[in-house]
Amino acid sequence: MSISELTLKSKDEPVRRFEVFIGNGRRREWSDDQKAQIIAESCEPGVTVCSVARRHGLTPQQLFTWRRLARKPLDVLSVPEEAPMFAPAVVVSPEKSEPKKARQASLQRRTSPEAAIELQIDGAMLRIASGTDAATIAAVIQALKAQS
Template identity: 50%
Template sequence: MSGLDHRLEPEGKIRRFEVINGAMGRRRWSADERARILEETFVPGAVVSAVARLHGLTPQQLFTWRRAARTQLEAEAPPGFVPAVVVAPEPMAAKEPRRRAPRRCVAAIELEASGVTVRIGDGTSPATIAAVIRALKVPS
């Protein structure tokens, strides 16, 4: 006889398992139960896998619930609009003298965010405008 232990798990270790009998099939979670479980995952320092294990779920199922909740919140949220004010450009002075004055940019777009005003001139590339807007969105 071999001295190897052929058991899959060491003796003394207690495992938790759930027996589903009859025609019950999948477990059904009410919206309130799902919300309560999801709230536990958003507590600072919470580990989704541990919360899932606590409630007899797989982490994948809990992440799917989180994704569905986020999608629903985004769909219910009103779109965020920024008030736009259209102002006519200032008229240029008639025939200024022929000296080289610093070039003045007439702003085609003016953005105000967090107390910062950015003026984007006419003819600016869309990529540059997108980069400026992305830079303004970054929290400081």
């Protein structure tokens, strides 16, 4: 296959322009010293970032990125030297939960077996047995509220 067959033009016309790309096509790698020098040059008074970027074959965006990264503090990027400290764990023994059980036992002793509801209003204990008339309960509660 000839070069003229690869073009979109007719076979009778000769190839007028032929481009050959040389190089490995890789990105340029800048050393930290080169970056620092270019950044310092772009920070001088009266110099524009675009002109410095053009002079060194960079895009202005790339130079602005370098400048932004140079402003970041180094300790943000580094790993802390000391390992984090943790507070020691405190384990509570089961003995601490016994007062709760004692309180429940004392409450059970105070309740009477025939009382369905117990109300405590201003220090007065009202035990209402199951089957008590609602009107009676309401009258007793009203009387206790009137005394307080």
